[in-house]
Amino acid sequence: PGAVAPRSLKTLCLPYLMTLDEPAARETCFAQYRRGVNMTDVIVALACLLETESPEREEALADFYERWQDEPLVVDKWFALQAAAGRPGTLGEVERLLSHSAFTLKTPNRVRALIGTFAHGNPAAFHAADGGGYRFVADRILAVDRLNPQVAARLAGAFSRWRRFDPARQTLMRRELERFLAAAGISRDVFEIASKSLA
Numbered sequence: 001p002g003a004v005a006p007r008s009l010k011t012l013c014l015p016y017l018m019t020l021d022e023p024a025a026r027e028t029c030f031a032q033y034r035r036g037v038n039m040t041d042v043i044v045a046l047a048c049l050l051e052t053e054s055p056e057r058e059e060a061l062a063d064f065y066e067r068w069q070d071e072p073l074v075v076d077k078w079f080a081l082q083a084a085a086g087r088p089g090t091l092g093e094v095e096r097l098l099s100h101s102a103f104t105l106k107t108p109n110r111v112r113a114l115i116g117t118f119a120h121g122n123p124a125a126f127h128a129a130d131g132g133g134y135r136f137v138a139d140r141i142l143a144v145d146r147l148n149p150q151v152a153a154r155l156a157g158a159f160s161r162w163r164r165f166d167p168a169r170q171t172l173m174r175r176e177l178e179r180f181l182a183a184a185g186i187s188r189d190v191f192e193i194a195s196k197s198l199a
Contacts, residue, residue, distance in 0.1 A: 115144075
């Protein structure tokens with residue numbers, strides 16, 4: 001308990017410090033990443049760096065993957081952190097990660113980490129006003145559905161609350177749900193999610 005409390009406080013403070021977007025804050029964050037003696041410290045620092053446009057961001061990303069590439073669960077976390085980033089351009093980053101050597105649509109955990117986190121854990125990017133997030137996720141759902149209908153249906157659930165959004169986003173989300181229903185060979189799993197969402 002004596003170690004947990006200060007670590008919890010540090011975990012809470014670092015994201016606030018990083019909102020200053022100053023070199024000193026980035027240096028502090030990168031130092032925590034470098035000297036992190038537990039995964040909590042390392043992950044929090046990496047998540048904060050992912051919100052920046054900085055050399056430290058790129059160095060930490062590359063270093064983390066290099067160190068943990070043989071640990072599937074940690075690599076899943078690496079993908080998920082990038083998919084959850086709130087910085088502009090996250091959709092482009094996620095699209096590029098689809099071609100990463102460690103990513104495959106055939107691995108459910110990897111799909112959930114990257115695409116699932118983007119759809120369910122990054123509301124700003126997924127619900128972008130231009131509908132790009134919706135199109136990206138819907139395209140992946142149609143691809144995953146041929147491999148694993150259950151995972152595809154779970155992803156499709158991101159569209160099920162379309163009525164809670166403004167009219168423009170409702171139209172865009174409904175369009176993707178209708179596309180699922182019209183897709184040739186769509187699974188019963190995804191069909192059920194889409195049809196119930198539109199009912």
